[in-house]
Amino acid sequence: MVKFFFFIISVFIISTVVCCSSNKRLEEALTMAGDNRLELEKVLEYYKDSGLKYDAARFLIENMPGCIMVDSTFLENYQPVYRDYDSVIRTFNDDYNRFRDALGAVSYLSRKKRSTIMITYWRDINKLKSNQIIDEINLAFKAWKENIYTQNCSFKDFCEYILPYRRAQGLLIDTIRSHFYNLHHESFFKDRKRGLQLEADSLLYLYRDIKYEYEMDIPMYDPKMLEKFKYCICDHRCWFNSLLFSSLGMAVAIDFVPCWGNWSGSHTWNVLINEGDSYAFEPFWDEDRWKYKQIYNNIAIDSVWGGVRLPRVFRKTYANYYEDILLDNEISLSDIPELFRDYKKKDVSKEYFETTDIVIRLDDVPKNAKYCFLCVWDSPGWKPVQWGKIRFDRVTFKDMGRDIVYLPAYYSNGSLIPAGDPLLLKQDGSIRRITVGQGHERVTLRRVNGKVFYQNNNWKYIKSLDKMRFWGIKEEKSELLCQTTVDMVQAYQQWQVKCTTANRYVRIQLPTELFAMGSLDFYTSNGKIADYEITTFIEAEQKEEKVAFLLDQCGATTYSAHVPDKYVDIDLGQEYHLTAIGITPYCESSLKKGSTFTLKYWQDGGWHPVSSKMGNDSFLIFEEVPRNALLLLQRDKCDQYATKKNERIFTYKNGEIEWY
Structure with a gap:
């Protein structure tokens, strides 16, 4: 009901307001007010000799079209749900787990109640009284000059x-x-x-x-x-x-990312504006709230959030900002994705990260297609985040975030139609098309998404790698080879070896009693060492895990053990001048028993299945997977663990996954 209402409002406003020149917008707004016009005119009359306050009143009224309020009678009908929720708060105030269970029941009742109540919305321009607007303007000016x-x-x-x-x-x-x-x-x-x-x-x-x-x-x-x-x-x-x-x-403003570039869902946060600078912060109380400008730069790997990537960032506005696509009378609103029907927002991506214009050539453009849209994967489907006008057979998408996979698509009556191959906009600003290559390969997986910090145990595993020291041991002498500084990201990481002498024996000094990895590799100038032996007696925590998994060039096969002495000795077989050491962090499997998982690859505008397998709480091996393809592991049956679908797209090369 809410989305339908917004759609009708958009049609009305755009048809009556957008086409007007700026000097006519005030009169158009007053006309839209209908019987409430007199109230708005009272405001203008009140401030007619007040300079900036008159201009402020005009600003509010001119941009009032598109602003809506809920009818308060809805809240009266909804009181039983509010009472139930209030009871949950009082009853389980000191027991969060029981509170969450009870909240689920109340939320279910809330959704059920909403389905039986007609929610009525009113346009501000038809309901606000002159005294309300005057009070708001006076208070705003008073607070402004006192700050x-x-x-x-x-x-x-x-x-x-x-x-x-x-x-x-x-x-x-x-x-x-x-x-x-x-x-x-x-x-x-x-x-x-x-x-x-x-x-x-x-x-x-x-x-x-x-x-x-x-x-x-x-x-x-x-x-x-x-x-x-x-x-x-x-x-x-x-x-x-x-x-x-x-x-x-x-x-103060509200900024938002409509969907992440490497994770499902959206996010909203606050920004303070002062002397030309913007200070983005976490809206809820947090000891480290002011780091959004750092972790949202599309480069950083944060110790908590990992490497989040943003395709675009918008700022919610009171003023109306009409993009060209909304001003085009030749395109129906039903052929414009919902994000771009919202004219109370503006793009502020460049305040957060370096952007790139993506220019692509389109093949076989549909006859009536005037616009193309750039999408990111937002499980369980693609979601548009930018539009571009088609000129002959080319389209430009302005100001896109890097290190993200995009899909160009047409949009017709609510449906996306792929317009080409997926594109990887790389960190350096270059673009690579992701197309299926020749031949097939084996793909080994242990999860469906790239972000793992929501799983509490994975904190333990990744932190167990931080400040791990590798020593070269020779004739009872030791020399530090390298020390790890692990980012909170589930990806293969490598550290350069500073020691220039040759070593056969390596001791790993562990920061904790946990030894857990997906792979452990030693490199020389000639490449990776093919084999080595762990000489310290350690026993795997999981019976299906083997030391050999560390050497199989596959990060999804893992090994973990409890090591009370906090060191592990390695015999490389002969002396080597090591140049680097690489590790894939350990990660718990999300391939739970009771669920079926299907590996798919993208080709010719759609997903194609490779094969399906039952979850086993460990890893799954898929054979005959097309090389170089964009892949997706989907859960066919959701269990309790998978209350939200967060399957992410990825590419696979040399046993390692690159998540997007």
Whole structure:
């Protein structure tokens, strides 16, 4: 119902507003107000001699088309669900596991209740009263001039990031910003000596008890609900923070990635704007909240998040930004993906990472196709993240994030039609088409996705490799070969050997009593050493694991053991001048018993099965897999472990997986 409503609103607004020149938008907005026009005119009349305040009123009214609020009568009908949730909070306040189980039941009832209630939305422009708008404008100006950080910011930034009363579609419009102002204005953003980030942390600390819960499926329509219920998702907390900071005159925005480039789903976070800089931060309380600009640069490998990749980043706006595709009267809205129907956003990718324009040549362009769309894999399908206008047989996709696999596609009436081979936009900005090569190979797998930090035990395994020391042992003397610094990413990693002398024996000094790897390789200038022997007596923790798995050139076959003495000795067979040491981290299998897994490869615009196998809690071997192909391991039957489908695409070469 909500998506259908937004679609109808989009059709109406675009047909009546987009085609207007900017000097007519105010009149068009007043016309759209219908019976509420008088209320908006009262606002303009009130500020007619007030300079910037009049301009601010115009900004709000001109951009009010597209803003909607939920009908409060819906909340009255929904009270039984809220009471059930409130009971869960009180009953299981000290037992999170039981709370999660109970929350699942309430969320189910919530979805069931919503299916029986007609949710009514109203357009702000038809409902807001003059006194509400005037109060918001006056408070925004007062807070703006009292804030030591933003009092000299441009009027444009004020209108975009401080003034707007609406921070998300559907929210109730009440006096919450006045409430936040009265609570906090005397204590925050008065003294530059404290520093912007420290002040922001101090304010957010007051609301640290509002925590993230991805299973939360209870409608939230105002900040008071969040303060009462204490759990919410990122979207909710972002508009809560945005209202909180703007009420104190801080320029604040909400940024989002519509879907990750190497993980399924989307994410939303907050940004403070100050003196031309933007400070992105985690919306929920976190001891290390200000690192988004570092971990979202499409290069970094973070110790917690791993190597996240973003195709594009958008900023939610109150102002209307109409892209050319929306201004084109020759294309139906049903042929525009949902992301690009949203005209209250703007691209801010370049604030986070270096971008590349992707130019491709299209074969056999459909007769009526005017646009092509660039997609990323967002399990269980491809999702558009950029559009380009087709000129003859070529299309350009502007400002794309690197180290990501994309698929060009046409879009017609809600369906994607592949327009070419998948493309890997590499870290250096070059592009490689991913096409099936000649011949076949064996592929060994132990999981369906590339990100593993959600599995708690994998923290233990990867951390067991950090600060591991390799010593060359010769005539009772030892020399340090290298020391590992392991990134939190499940991928093959290599370290250069600093020692220039030849060694036959190597001692591995372990940081913990755990010895766990997928592969362990020693290199010379002539390549990888074919064989070596572990001379320390150790016994595998899993009976199916073998030491030989470390040498089989396959990271998916693993070996783990408990080593109380915290060292392992290696005999290389003869003396070698080692140049590098490589390791694939150990990872628990996600190929659980009770599920069937099908390996597929991409060719000619679709997925084709190789074969299917039953999960075994270890690894699976697939034969006769086309070389160089884009691959996907899909779970055909979801078990309790797989409540969310997060299968990722990947390529396979020399026994190692490159996840995307």
